[in-house]
Amino acid sequence: MITRPIRPDDREGWEPLWRGYLEFYRAALRPEVTEQTWAALCDPNSAVHGIVAERDGHLMGLAHLILHPTTWATSPTCYLEDLYVDRQWRGRNIARRLIEAVYAFADESEAASVYWHTQEYNAPARSLYDTLARRTSFVVYQR
Amino acid sequence: MITRPIRPDDREGWEPLWRGYLEFYRAALRPEVTEQTWAALCDPNSAVHGIVAERDGHLMGLAHLILHPTTWATSPTCYLEDLYVDRQWRGRNIARRLIEAVYAFADESEAASVYWHTQEYNAPARSLYDTLARRTSFVVYQR
Amino acid sequence: MITRPIRPDDREGWEPLWRGYLEFYRAALRPEVTEQTWAALCDPNSAVHGIVAERDGHLMGLAHLILHPTTWATSPTCYLEDLYVDRQWRGRNIARRLIEAVYAFADESEAASVYWHTQEYNAPARSLYDTLARRTSFVVYQR
Amino acid sequence: MITRPIRPDDREGWEPLWRGYLEFYRAALRPEVTEQTWAALCDPNSAVHGIVAERDGHLMGLAHLILHPTTWATSPTCYLEDLYVDRQWRGRNIARRLIEAVYAFADESEAASVYWHTQEYNAPARSLYDTLARRTSFVVYQR
Numbered sequence: 001m002i003t004r005p006i007r008p009d010d011r012e013g014w015e016p017l018w019r020g021y022l023e024f025y026r027a028a029l030r031p032e033v034t035e036q037t038w039a040a041l042c043d044p045n046s047a048v049h050g051i052v053a054e055r056d057g058h059l060m061g062l063a064h065l066i067l068h069p070t071t072w073a074t075s076p077t078c079y080l081e082d083l084y085v086d087r088q089w090r091g092r093n094i095a096r097r098l099i100e101a102v103y104a105f106a107d108e109s110e111a112a113s114v115y116w117h118t119q120e121y122n123a124p125a126r127s128l129y130d131t132l133a134r135r136t137s138f139v140v141y142q143r
Numbered sequence: 144m145i146t147r148p149i150r151p152d153d154r155e156g157w158e159p160l161w162r163g164y165l166e167f168y169r170a171a172l173r174p175e176v177t178e179q180t181w182a183a184l185c186d187p188n189s190a191v192h193g194i195v196a197e198r199d200g201h202l203m204g205l206a207h208l209i210l211h212p213t214t215w216a217t218s219p220t221c222y223l224e225d226l227y228v229d230r231q232w233r234g235r236n237i238a239r240r241l242i243e244a245v246y247a248f249a250d251e252s253e254a255a256s257v258y259w260h261t262q263e264y265n266a267p268a269r270s271l272y273d274t275l276a277r278r279t280s281f282v283v284y285q286r
Numbered sequence: 287m288i289t290r291p292i293r294p295d296d297r298e299g300w301e302p303l304w305r306g307y308l309e310f311y312r313a314a315l316r317p318e319v320t321e322q323t324w325a326a327l328c329d330p331n332s333a334v335h336g337i338v339a340e341r342d343g344h345l346m347g348l349a350h351l352i353l354h355p356t357t358w359a360t361s362p363t364c365y366l367e368d369l370y371v372d373r374q375w376r377g378r379n380i381a382r383r384l385i386e387a388v389y390a391f392a393d394e395s396e397a398a399s400v401y402w403h404t405q406e407y408n409a410p411a412r413s414l415y416d417t418l419a420r421r422t423s424f425v426v427y428q429r
Numbered sequence: 430m431i432t433r434p435i436r437p438d439d440r441e442g443w444e445p446l447w448r449g450y451l452e453f454y455r456a457a458l459r460p461e462v463t464e465q466t467w468a469a470l471c472d473p474n475s476a477v478h479g480i481v482a483e484r485d486g487h488l489m490g491l492a493h494l495i496l497h498p499t500t501w502a503t504s505p506t507c508y509l510e511d512l513y514v515d516r517q518w519r520g521r522n523i524a525r526r527l528i529e530a531v532y533a534f535a536d537e538s539e540a541a542s543v544y545w546h547t548q549e550y551n552a553p554a555r556s557l558y559d560t561l562a563r564r565t566s567f568v569v570y571q572r
Binding site for chain 1: 312406407408
């Protein structure tokens with residue numbers, strides 16, 4: 001299994017992962033959102049970047065991240081907005097590998113930090129994140 | 144009291160607010176961070192935007208926000224990264240006015256949403272935010 | 287099923303439980319840590335004590351605890367550091383029985399209290415603990 | 430201001446701090462607990478250690494810690510059980526200095542880690558701890 005940047009020819013393998021991820025969050029997005037997100041992932045000049053886990057040409061998981069400026073550092077920060085591993089491939093450390101690939105990307109981009117949000121009750125995810133990052137004292141508000 | 148976008152001639156009034164805000168978080172930033180953040184706040188082409196609360200030429204509070212793309216919408220999202228009201232002006236609804244100005248800015252920018260982080264134990268802040276936004280179930284992880 | 291103090295001849299049955307417990311926490315310890323922990327569990331003069339749940343000679347769960355002084359009482363306190371039940375034996379009240387055995391041990395040792403840490407998101411564990419102990423308002427910080 | 434190990438002749442300065450700390454937790458301990466705790470703090474062979482912040486012979490704050498074995502490491506862990514700064518000396522970084530002295534003590538003792546408990550709603554304390562340590566995902570249960 002390897003992790004690598006997303007490529008324009010990944011669309012067929014990426015879309016079921018994206019749909020599975022949205023189903024996990026019980027979210028339904030309009031088709032044009034998926035179209036634009038895909039376009040941004042493939043655009044090297046976009047702030048949106050994608051990493052996939054692949055084995056034998058099959059995509060098993062994805063990570064989407066946004067590089068954006070922060071007032072707290074001269075370098076950007078990296079927001080890991082989406083992370084998903086297909087259900088049938090759970091338990092193989094793929095999420096860990098994806099986060100490590102995000103960290104490597106952030107380092108290459110000289111990002112000051114990497115942050116992400118997770119449901120406070122998502123035990124499987126948090127038990128992994130607790131080994132890779134700091135659980136801050138922050139909660140998230142949203143309009 | 145009015146809220147308005149930050150202007151290049153606000154530097155003198157903005158800096159004590161920025162320092163008070165950083166002291167609240169017990170943070171010390173290198174001077175070049177403050178310089179670059181100020182430059183970004185004044186640059187109309189930057190993704191970093193600032194709003195201040197002013198009365199009689201005196202700045203009483205600030206809000207800094209970042210417009211960045213999101214994979215969940217065709218329009219950007221607005222990250223309210225910093226919010227601060229000078230101690231001597233607390234209790235006058237200035238924070239509320241600043242958040243309302245952020246919402247107005249987000250609407251003008253057609254931002255899909257506004258989000259921010261706050262310490263789970265910051266009772267005064269959260270009691271305000273609970274009247275203006277949804278406390279999500281998300282906690283924040285950070286490398 | 288019985289609960290009883292760990293014995294030097296339990297090593298073979300204890301080790302898979304210890305490994306399963308560490309895997310749950312996604313932790314990898316150096317072999318000498320396991321060796322020293324085992325030695326401490328078997329040393330009657332050590333502050334480290336172990337209790338196991340056994341049926342027909344098979345070990346189904348473990349509890350490790352540390353007796354240490356506290357500034358709040360003249361008698362020691364009992365820190366329940368590790369608790370684990372093998373996956374195949376879940377749902378049989380074994381964790382409850384182990385905690386009750388820890389309480390009996392603490393009583394015999396005249397320990398002033400028993401305390402332990404659990405992930406805030408560990409729903410199965412907490413729903414049991416809530417019937418046996420008080421969830422305090424404390425969170426844990428660690429360097 | 431200096432931080433240093435507690436000494437037998439500190440009793441007079443230590444006792445008001447200890448009482449202030451217990452009042453903060455609305456706790457009343459029997460006199461013999463205080464006597465034994467004091468004796469343990471002064472006993473170099475005890476697992477209980479004390480650090481005080483002093484200026485001009487006046488004690489301004491205290492830290493009590495327990496070195497105890499852990500099943501997760503070959504070296505002991507350091508439990509910071511009590512931390513207190515006299516109200517009149519707050520806002521001078523004394524708590525930070527005490528924690529740094531605890532860290533130095535832990536390093537000298539080759540402790541594997543330092544941990545402590547704090548009320549999840551103790552905003553002043555947590556805003557300091559968040560700059561010095563990791564807020565873990567653990568909550569504390571107690572019998």
